[in-house]
Amino acid sequence: METPPLDNIRSLAYFGPELGFIAAILLIIGWDLIAKNRFAKLAGILAICVAALAYSAGVSAWNLAHDAAPQNLFYGLLAFDRFSNLFRILFAFVTGAIIVFCTPSGDDSDQQTGEGRNPGEFFALLMTLTLGMNLMAESRNLLMIYISLELVSVISFVMAGFKISDAKSSEAAMKYVIFGGVASGIMLYGMSWIFGLTQSLHLGECAVRIAALTAEQGKVPEVVFVGVICMMAGFGYKISAAPFHMWTPDVYEGAPTPVTAFLSVGPKAAGFAVLVRFFADALRATDTPALNGLAIMDTPWPVLAGCLAMATMTIGNLSALQQDNVKRMLAYSSVAHAGYMLLAFSVFSEVGIAAIVFYTFTYCFMNLGAFLIVMAVAERRDGDETIAAFRGLGRRAPVQAVAMTIFLFSLTGLPPMAGFVGKFYIFSALLHAGGTWYWVIAVVGVLNSVVSLFYYARVLRAMYLEKGDRDEPTHVRGIFGATTVALAVPTLVLGIYWAPLYDFVARSLTMVR
Amino acid sequence: MKLHKLVSLVLGCVLFCALVLVAQIARAQDTLPRPAQPDDGLAAGQIWLRSDAGTRALELSLSNDGRADGMTGGFNIENRGDGPLTISRVAVRTSANDPRVPPGVSVELEGGGQGLSIAPGEKKRAIVKWDPREARAREMYGHVLVESNSVRPGASEPSPPAAIGIHAERPSALVPFAFIESHLLSIITFLPLLGVIAIFIAHLYNYRDDRKLRAMTVGLMGVNLLLCIWLFARFDTWFTRADGNDGYQFVEHAVWIRSLNVEFFLGVDGVSISMVLLTGLIAFVGAIASYSITEQLKGYFAMYCLLVTGMFGTFVSLDLFLFFVFWEVMLLPMYFLIGIWGGPRRQYAAIKFFIYTLAGSVFMLLGFIWFYLNSDPTYLVDGQAITRSFSIPELGRVAFHAKGLTILGIAAVKVIWVWLFVGFAIKIPMFPFHTWLPDAHVEAPTAISVILAGVLLKMGTYGILRMNFGLLPEATQWAATTMAVFGVINILYGAFCAMAQKDLKKLVAYSSVSHMGFCLLAMGAMTPQGIQACLVQMFNHGLITAMLFTLVGVVYDRVHTRDLDKFGGLASEMPLYTAFVGFAFMASLGLPSLSGFWGEAMTFIGAFPRHRVLAMLAATGVIVTAAYHLWALQRMFLGKFREEWRHSKYLEPFGGKFPEINARELVSIVPLAALVLVLGFWPRPLLKLIDRGSLEVHRMVDKPGQTQVAVAPPGGMGQDDDDEEYSASDVKKTAVDPAQAAR
Secondary structure, eight states, X not given: OOOOBOOHHHHGGGOHHHHHHHHHHHHHHHHHHHOOSHHHHHHHHHHHHHHHHHHHHHHHHHHHHTTOOOEEXXXXXXXXXXXXXXXXXXXXXXXHHHHHHHOOOSSSSOSTTOTTOOHHHHHHHHHHHHHHHHHHHHBOBHHHHHHHHHHHHHHHHHHHTOOTTOHHHHHHHHHXXXXXXXXXXXXXXXXXXXXXXXXXXBHHHHHHHXXXXXXXXXXXXXXXXXXXXXXXXXXXXXXXXXXXXXHHHHHHHHSOHHHHHHHHHHHHHHHHHHHHHHHHHTSOOOSSOOSSOSOGGGSSHHHHHHHHHHHHHHHHHHHHTTOOBHHHHHHHHHHHHHHHHHHHHTTOSHHHHHHHHHHHHHHHHHHHHHHHHHHHHHHTTTTOOBGGGGTTHHHHOHHHHHHHHHHHHHHHTOTTSHHHHHHHHHHHHHHHHOHHHHHHHHHHHHHHHHHHHHHHHHHHIXXXXXXXXXXXXXXXXXXXXXXXXXXXXXXHHHHHOOHHHHHHHHTSOOOOO | OHHHHHHHHHHXXXXXXXXXXXXXXXXXXHHSXXXXXXXXXXXXXXXXXXXXXXXXXXXXXXXTTSOTTOEEEEEEEEEOSSSOEEEEEEEESOBTTBOOSOTTEEEEETTTTSOOEEOTXXXXXXXXXXXXXXXXXXXXXEEEEEEESOOOTTOSSOOOOEEEEEEEEOOOSSHHHHHHHHTHHHHHHHHHHHHHHHHHHHHHTTOOOTHXXXXXXXXXXXXXXXXHHHHHHHOOTTOOGGGSGGGOEEEEEEEEEGGGTEEEEEEEOHHHHHHHHHHHHHHHHHHHHGGGOOSXXXXXXXXXXXXXXXXXHHHHBXXXXXXXXXXXXXXXHHHHHHHHHSOTTHHHHHHHHHHHHHHHHHHHHHHHHHHHHTOOOEEOTTSOEESOOOBHHHHHHSOTGGGXXXXXXXXXXXXXXXXXXXXXXXXXXXXXXXXXXXXXXXXXXXXXXXXXXXXXXXXXXXXXXXXXXXXXXXXXXXXXXXXXXXXHHHHHHHHHHHHHOOBHHHHHHHHHHHHHHHHHHHHHHOSHHXXXXXXXXXXXXXXXXXXXXXXXXXHHHHHSOOBGGGOOOHHHHOHHHHHHHHHHHHHHTTOTTSTHHHHHHHHHHHHTTTOHHHHHHHHHHHHHHHHHHHHHHHHHHSSOOOGGGGGOTTTGGGTTSOOOOOHHHHHHHHHHHHHHHHHHHOOHHHHHHHHHHHHHHHHHHSOTTXXXXXXXXXXXXXXXXXXXXXXXXXXXXXXXSOOOOOO
């Protein structure tokens, strides 16, 4: 039941959110030029951003609510389906949270988004990035995947290096560029193998051709395997999976904290969206032998994804043990979390995908929250982001400390926090699939979450068990305080009652064919 | 300050948008289509059950005709399909060998036998009655099954019978008390959380008088203890599975997360009731012992209350998911309580405790998921048909062993058994997983040591009895001897380690290792006496060790050392204290006429028929136990008083004399000592309390007739030939009150 592709003009009707972002980018640039005083400038820009995001999320939610029929937009370049609408909502939420992070403090010199630089620049880039992520989640064409991935990457390079006077920030951007260039080069090479084999860039057509070849040979053709391995370089780079994670710690440490928080959640989620769609769409990798005629365990994909997951988790967690800089530690932790999500990915089932997406939602709250607190603490300590800055926080800023505790326990995966529920679904997807391989990686997975407790607990120890060098209370900006609470409450509540979110996610995974 | 206005403006916008979004998503929830009915041209009836009130589950109420002893309720069977619906049977879900509901429940279609075919759009009413006079149960949870030709849309195989949950609470004249009594377990569990909230509010309002928080916590724990006594008074010791509700009392059962089949399911039986009472008592004693804490009281008592909630919840939850949540919730406050208010090496001890327990519990979690995925179809409490379940009583009916599953090439039941066991063994703690215990005990403040030894260690043995024994009986038989061997190692190793200690607290900690070994040995015997001995030992060890740790705290508070070699002749300085320590030591070494004796004696009685050599080896442990207790007593209290203490800075405020044990300390010790003495002479109340529960556990793991066999059953997994496999279809064979058969 192929959905017939729509032509360019008719596609525009389904392209509203992206058009909104494009309009927002142009408006921001325009307003940046027109507005004279700083206050009006900021107010206008923020209003435009919020409007664009609200529009994107609102339209997507409306589509989901009214069960809009799935469409192949622009002659099959983009997919319009529940899956992409779900991710549009997620991206709008993440970007909205980041905008709150970026709101400058009262004084003129703005630490977070670069000293004395124009706010217009930053927010225009942020909107472009969100546009890119939306496109990633929607791409149904190899070239479109590449372009949207590059759009996100290039903007990320710029944002990572946004603090031009800061050598670390520039170093981060430089490393990011080089790794990104290599990764996307390899990816493009892999795509050319797939294209060479199938004579098509459209994922649906690739799938038909690959399925025919698979049926002919009785196994997945080696060419496809090589192509996919090369493409994994690009996907792995976006979700920071080992061994493509090398850039993560340096970039996360060097980039301005709001950008780091954004990179650890937004592009990672988009990377998973495109990864999931690529495997489900082009390779028809599902646990029900649909097109390939092969059981999923007869294909190389579960082993590939499982090995990637185990390596990613283990490397992320073991490296995080040594870190003294909390941002760097969270960077490695985000590598480890990509590993957990890859665990569920390796199952290639409906349950597994639901687990990934649900985990992404919970991860969003807890990881953004953790970065927010790092930012709030560092802001009052002249940018000191080491564990030492957290000493005695339990006394100096109890609310922040309690919130950080919730976020860190959630990241560890302890009940009754959202992270536990996320992990629970991941492991239950693995065990549901059964079989020796999944049991092995499940065991590696749970052992990893024990290891992760150790480094998260170092921050807890600093906050509560050690005495700080200063004893006066740390006052955190009101907006940060409010956002902290706004992120901590869902982290806790979703750990106690998550049924609506899970049901919502589980019903919104269908992709267009 | 324009920027601040701007910021609030933006925040307002964001919040507004978020609200709109949430509203949108909520709408999306409602309008997303359910799987559509396949339009295959065949007209089919579709069944739809709702109570008279329109709810999923049916709540029975007192009947209108004034008979105070009959409870009734009605529900409608509606045909929502486009073809005729044929009802073949309406019956209560129960059978002779598996009574799921208390006796006296019946159901009948209104208006007799006609109308068993229901036309599309029509409905038919059925009436459920419960006559509580015939039942012991205080409450009734069950299902009424309606078998029909209805096929679930999209399903290829025949659907299970539709069901509606029925629930009734025995009527009571005193309305407020009836409410409290029917929700006693959740009140006991969540009352301490009120303390956490109160402290949080106090913090928000900058409440400075932290000392009042102590009184508040003690008051809260006191109220909880009273509620526990209420529970004890109203607990029916003769209640068995035949009385319905799977043998659980004070059941509270509701759906929590529908998509994952997680239920809020509480209840107590003979296995858990003694632990709930112990927790109530120890939590109260611990709150009094917490008076020695002087720093950061708000945080301390908030964590303490959270810990108590976790402990109660673990013992009363009957849903694996809920159990796991409570199990882990207990972990978090413990980390902080040791880590912040502990001794010099508290950071190390706290993280060691945390990591050890978490490592065990993640494997337990994998085990729980395995149980869930391999369970049999059943119903949620409100009657929704489910294919998998977390409910412990339901899982107890599943013949996991007979499914012949494997994990990594090994029999799955064995793997899961070992994983669960290791998770629980870490908590007991069993050799070689015990190394966290001495560290945690030595560093923890007195009150936390009391809780740790008094209650937390028992969670390990409780978990083994509930999960390993209850859910995997065949694997338990396979591993019983190993368990007993480890028990003996624990007894001897713990005792010898205790003998080598110079730190009094470490000595008591190792004595815990030794004493918990008796529980393992008793369980490993799998005789009725053995299981009873395990429960008795758990309860008595809780009392005695709590007393011991409180007493250690008394001397530590005075001179900030616990080194045995630094004391001597304290008997002349603190005669009353000496008397209490002597009493506690005697109880701990198992002197007859004190309660510690019963656990050990019954262990030997229970273990001897199965494991003669092990029982004899364990008996030598008793000698070592006596030795280290008496030696410690001698070193500390007898002999000549060391005069250098007269000039100690700690004793300066008291004029160079050791101050005698004070009233506050006595309040926390005397109730424990009194119980130890009473139960020593008259253990019957305790035995009666656990009698049915231990027999029930024994029934699951041991086939009838094997109890008196002197040798252990041959190795390997016994084939369970009891007809223990029940399913919803059992109702066909033996329905209690079958409705009129269809044509």
